[in-house]
Amino acid sequence: MSIRLLIVDDHGVVRQGLRMYLALDPELEVVGEATNGAEALRLAHELKPDVVLMDLLMPIMDGIAATGAIRRELPEVEVIALTSVLEDSAVYGAMRAGAIGYLLKDTKADELCRAIKAAAAGQVQLSPPVAARLLREVPPPQHSEPLTERETEVLQQLALGKSNKEIAATLVIAEKTTRTHVSNILAKLGVSSRTQAVLHAVRSGLVSLDSEEQT
Numbered sequence: 001m002s003i004r005l006l007i008v009d010d011h012g013v014v015r016q017g018l019r020m021y022l023a024l025d026p027e028l029e030v031v032g033e034a035t036n037g038a039e040a041l042r043l044a045h046e047l048k049p050d051v052v053l054m055d056l057l058m059p060i061m062d063g064i065a066a067t068g069a070i071r072r073e074l075p076e077v078e079v080i081a082l083t084s085v086l087e088d089s090a091v092y093g094a095m096r097a098g099a100i101g102y103l104l105k106d107t108k109a110d111e112l113c114r115a116i117k118a119a120a121a122g123q124v125q126l127s128p129p130v131a132a133r134l135l136r137e138v139p140p141p142q143h144s145e146p147l148t149e150r151e152t153e154v155l156q157q158l159a160l161g162k163s164n165k166e167i168a169a170t171l172v173i174a175e176k177t178t179r180t181h182v183s184n185i186l187a188k189l190g191v192s193s194r195t196q197a198v199l200h201a202v203r204s205g206l207v208s209l210d211s212e213e214q215t
Contacts, residue, residue, distance in 0.1 A: 004049040010057075052070060079094075095134060155185055
């Protein structure tokens with residue numbers, strides 16, 4: 001089964017280029033395009049994509065607001081933020097809104113496809129430089145509840161970039177149980193995305209940037 005994608009960008013040439021790149025991968029299917037955040041939210045409800053590629057700077061409703069709305073209303077849909085500048089503060093806003101990944105618009109096609117597949121599997125992939133920037137910018141969760149030993153183990157696996165299926169295999173638990181643990185972790189930490197939970201794990205010393213498997 002192919003991964004359903006919604007492309008969101010106010011520049012037609014960008015959307016066309018993305019569609020052209022993504023069409024080369026038989027595992028990916030572009031089901032729609034949106035020119036602003038409001039249209040993205042409407043189409044996300046209508047088309048039920050697996051992953052949204054979200055531009056951040058757009059008219060009517062920007063990518064940060066749209067990401068937050070999609071994650072609140074359609075939590076099963078993952079959002080990857082696309083930006084021209086890594087240091088742009090909008091990237092941090094998108095993370096707080098619940099985006100699972102961050103890519104520059106000059107990302108190579110094969111890297112983009114890998115990131116999309118990782119997002120669809122619920123994998124958080126933060127390179128040390130990106131994670132370091134986010135750690136400096138994003139405040140720690142407020143009023144977080146302590147995690148159980150098993151929840152801590154699941155969080156550590158999340159921080160290593162593993163999907164729910166991989167975590168289940170590693171910890172010898174059911175995939176459904178893993179999903180429940182992830183939901184409980186997000187609720188206890190008071191965060192809206194796996195990415196935010198991973199940043200908490202790094203900040204708390206549960207994992208180190210150097211120990212992350214992704215680069």
